[in-house]
Amino acid sequence: MDETKLWEAAQIEIGLHLTELPFKTWFAPTKARLKPDDTLEIICINNYNRQQIKKMYDSLIQTSVEKVGKKKYKISYAVETPAPDNSKVAETPLFKEATNPTTAAERAGLNPKYTFENYIMGGANQLAYAIATSIADKPGRDYNPFFIYSGVGLGKTHLIQAIGNRILNHYPNLTVIYCTSEDFTNDVVESIRKGKDASGQNMETFRKKYRKADVLLIDDIQFIAGKEKTQEELFHTFNALYQKQKQIVLTSDRPPEAFKNIEERITSRFKSGIMADMQKPDFELRAAILRAKRDRNHDEMPNEVIDYIAEIIQTNTRELEGAYLQVLTNARANGDTLDVQSAQRALTGITGQKVRGTVNLNHILQTICNYYSIKQSDIKGKRRNKEFVLPRQVAMYLMHDLTQTPYMSIGDYLGGRDHTTVMHGVRKMEGELKTASQTKQDITNIKNFIYQK
Numbered sequence: 001m002d003e004t005k006l007w008e009a010a011q012i013e014i015g016l017h018l019t020e021l022p023f024k025t026w027f028a029p030t031k032a033r034l035k036p037d038d039t040l041e042i043i044c045i046n047n048y049n050r051q052q053i054k055k056m057y058d059s060l061i062q063t064s065v066e067k068v069g070k071k072k073y074k075i076s077y078a079v080e081t082p083a084p085d086n087s088k089v090a091e092t093p094l095f096k097e098a099t100n101p102t103t104a105a106e107r108a109g110l111n112p113k114y115t116f117e118n119y120i121m122g123g124a125n126q127l128a129y130a131i132a133t134s135i136a137d138k139p140g141r142d143y144n145p146f147f148i149y150s151g152v153g154l155g156k157t158h159l160i161q162a163i164g165n166r167i168l169n170h171y172p173n174l175t176v177i178y179c180t181s182e183d184f185t186n187d188v189v190e191s192i193r194k195g196k197d198a199s200g201q202n203m204e205t206f207r208k209k210y211r212k213a214d215v216l217l218i219d220d221i222q223f224i225a226g227k228e229k230t231q232e233e234l235f236h237t238f239n240a241l242y243q244k245q246k247q248i249v250l251t252s253d254r255p256p257e258a259f260k261n262i263e264e265r266i267t268s269r270f271k272s273g274i275m276a277d278m279q280k281p282d283f284e285l286r287a288a289i290l291r292a293k294r295d296r297n298h299d300e301m302p303n304e305v306i307d308y309i310a311e312i313i314q315t316n317t318r319e320l321e322g323a324y325l326q327v328l329t330n331a332r333a334n335g336d337t338l339d340v341q342s343a344q345r346a347l348t349g350i351t352g353q354k355v356r357g358t359v360n361l362n363h364i365l366q367t368i369c370n371y372y373s374i375k376q377s378d379i380k381g382k383r384r385n386k387e388f389v390l391p392r393q394v395a396m397y398l399m400h401d402l403t404q405t406p407y408m409s410i411g412d413y414l415g416g417r418d419h420t421t422v423m424h425g426v427r428k429m430e431g432e433l434k435t436a437s438q439t440k441q442d443i444t445n446i447k448n449f450i451y452q453k
């Protein structure tokens with residue numbers, strides 16, 4: 001494979017793992033050169049492009065090139081034209097257009113991938129989402145400060161950054177600053193270390209930076225606990241901005257009243273505006289988040305597999321996304337078709353235990369079809385003849401009973417039926433089992449056939 005083809009193929013592979021914006025920003029302008037010693041040199045358009053791609057995507061590049069090139073390559077990074085001075089980063093070609101939201105977002109410390117467009121709203125985050133979008137439309141007006149709290153991996157960082165990204169899109173002239181409370185602390189420490197600045201005052205640079213914000217977004221504020229000087233600076237920053245009706249948004253892993261080692265005058269300010277918590281997503285929201293991710297990335301993941309992952313991973317959205325990726329990469333690496341069985345195998349590793357029985361849906365369906373002498377399409381189809389309705393309901397019951405697959409996924413599997421239909425079928429069969437009917441005998445027989453395989 002020549003260098004152009006190799007890099008093109010690798011870029012396609014890389015593209016599968018990224019959303020459009022970072023892909024376009026970082027990869028689209030690159031080229032590659034293959035050296036005699038099997039080093040693939042990625043040629044970037046400028047120094048900033050080179051730094052970022054290397055810092056953020058080195059291992060993804062390594063594995064993608066190896067995969068499409070079918071052997072190991074060394075990867076190196078170069079810049080096409082002489083590297084510009086680092087202090088002029090903002091003027092490098094990548095960021096020349098001031099109107100380009102990526103530019104402003106990056107300068108504000110925001111990751112452009114965190115947008116409202118790819119944030120899925122559900123019961124668990126409804127209030128926080130509504131307030132966040134409203135703030136993004138009219139910063140500094142109605143909800144100030146806005147305090148978001150939730151457990152880890154439930155979307156705080158995504159939401160607070162979505163506010164920043166949208167504001168920059170709609171109001172490019174506003175100054176948005178996104179930082180974590182650790183960044184904030186670092187800036188305090190740095191200012192102290194530097195001592196008095198040119199104007200003869202301590203902390204002046206620090207204050208200039210934060211007090212020019214129209215929108216100040218501080219993520220994970222809980223880490224200011226026990227840091228007195230940081231708390232003091234935050235207190236003054238807060239007051240200065242608040243008085244000028246500048247928007248302040250904070251996130252935390254707990255509500256203000258649960259803080260320890262944070263001064264009362266600060267926590268009471270956190271509480272003075274509006275607060276919203278976010279809960280763990282329920283099954284429907286988890287499935288919706290994964291479906292959206294699949295569609296965005298153009299992954300070929302069937303709904304029933306997505307539903308299966310959403311059913312198994314209930315902890316938080318970050319782990320949910322991790323499981324999704326695990327299922328996808330496992331199937332790709334092993335050349336498996338992406339079905340519930342291959343997902344089961346992939347997730348066994350994650351949960352550290354066998355997550356489901358060994359019978360699979362297809363085996364159950366086939367056994368039922370053999371038993372009643374009908375075709376799979378009769379069960380998956382729409383016809384409501386008696387000779388199909390019963391086997392269909394038996395299938396619903398056995399799939400639920402033997403694999404604990406969620407109703408929604410069974411519905412998807414059986415020709416796109418609604419989960420309430422599946423639930424009804426399962427209940428009906430449970431009723432039959434309490435009687436001495438022929439159906440009860442059928443179910444017992446079919447179970448025996450299923451386990452004879």
Ligand code: ADP
Pocket residue numbers: 118119120121125150151152153154155156157158159289317318321
């Ligand atoms: P936190 O900051 O609360 O720990 P993050 O914002 O980092 O959580 O979210 C973890 C991951 O889950 C991120 O990749 C984020 O994009 C994703 N995520 C969380 N909630 C949602 C949601 N409602 N819709 C889409 N993606 C979400």
Ligand code: MG
Pocket residue numbers: 156157158219220
């Ligand atoms: Mg976070």
